[in-house]
Amino acid sequence: MFHILIFVSVLLITTKVNSIPFNASAHIIAPRLNPSNSFLTSFNYDVSSVCSCSGSNTLRSNGIWTSWDDKRGSRPDNAVYCGGLYVMRVQFNNNGLIVGKYSPEVKGAWIPYGGYEHGGFASFEILRHTNYVWEGNKNNQNLWIPGGKTASGSDIYICSVFHVTNPGQVYPVAYDIPGKYDSGRCYISYGGLEYGYDQVGSGPGQYEILKRLN
Numbered sequence: 001m002f003h004i005l006i007f008v009s010v011l012l013i014t015t016k017v018n019s020i021p022f023n024a025s026a027h028i029i030a031p032r033l034n035p036s037n038s039f040l041t042s043f044n045y046d047v048s049s050v051c052s053c054s055g056s057n058t059l060r061s062n063g064i065w066t067s068w069d070d071k072r073g074s075r076p077d078n079a080v081y082c083g084g085l086y087v088m089r090v091q092f093n094n095n096g097l098i099v100g101k102y103s104p105e106v107k108g109a110w111i112p113y114g115g116y117e118h119g120g121f122a123s124f125e126i127l128r129h130t131n132y133v134w135e136g137n138k139n140n141q142n143l144w145i146p147g148g149k150t151a152s153g154s155d156i157y158i159c160s161v162f163h164v165t166n167p168g169q170v171y172p173v174a175y176d177i178p179g180k181y182d183s184g185r186c187y188i189s190y191g192g193l194e195y196g197y198d199q200v201g202s203g204p205g206q207y208e209i210l211k212r213l214n
Contacts, residue, residue, distance in 0.1 A: 061212050062145050063129035065089065068102070070122055075104050078128045080210065082160040083176025087210070089148045090124040097148035099158055099180040100189060102126055110189045112179055117189030127158070131213045134160060136202035143211040150182065158210040159186035161197050167205075174204050181209060 066076045068088070080087040088102040088109045100111030102124070110119040132145065148156035159181040164174040179188035186197045186207035197207045 061131075063127050063132070063212075065125040066128055068124055068126045070107050070109065070120075070124075073104050073107050075102070076126055076128055078130050080127045080129050080132060080158075080178075082134060082178050085176070085178055087127040087147070087158055087178045088124045089127070090121050092118065094151060096151045096156070099147035099156055099178070101178050112187040112189035112194035115194050117192045117194060129212070133211055133213055134208040135211055136200055136206060136208045138200055138209065140211060143214075144181075145210045145212055147180065147210075154182075157181040159188075159207045160210070161186055161188045161195070161207045162202070162204050163188060163190055163195065164204050165190065172204070178210075179207075181207070 063080065066079075068076065075081075075086050085101040085103055087099065088111075089097055089099045090109065090111060092098045092111060092113055095113060098111040098113055100109060102109040108119055109121050109124045110117050112118075127145075127147070129145070144157045146155045147158040150156060157180070158178065160176055160178045162174050163177050164172050166173055175190075177188040177190060179186055181187075184198070186200075186209075188195050188197075197205065199206045200209070202208060
């Protein structure tokens, strides 16, 4: 009976993991919420320890974009990350140079555009920086780090969202996901879709902006 229970448990767990779409990335993003709390408003979350970088301050003020490909299960030194995902960008057809997320674990990168999550890029660029901070405000716009360009040539900046994947549930689950800031909103991709956020801050359902320290 004991062995049967173990087998059933493993089967259920395997079925649950395999049911997640590949481009959802839900199994590789590092959550920062404390799941022991019952409601979203009572969650304890750390806004300082997840999004950080280390290294000498030798990279230029807006960082260095390094070419990468989807066959590497790694990332370059001093790659900018948030919640276990790294900041990347790619030229998306004629739609602009779009910022998104990269996961070394599954060797994939995804961007938000046109209401959907797009992936399957053979090559892209990853941002390297050693003198930055994620902040939940729109202050000091001269310190914002540009990430890409729209099709019309406007700057796209870099943001990250504390994205709640199951709002309204007793045990909400949320992840830090980097994305693009454009026209007053932060856009991220998750589970095949694009999500737009209007509220800046460091809590669930809010976005932070990537800035250089000086």
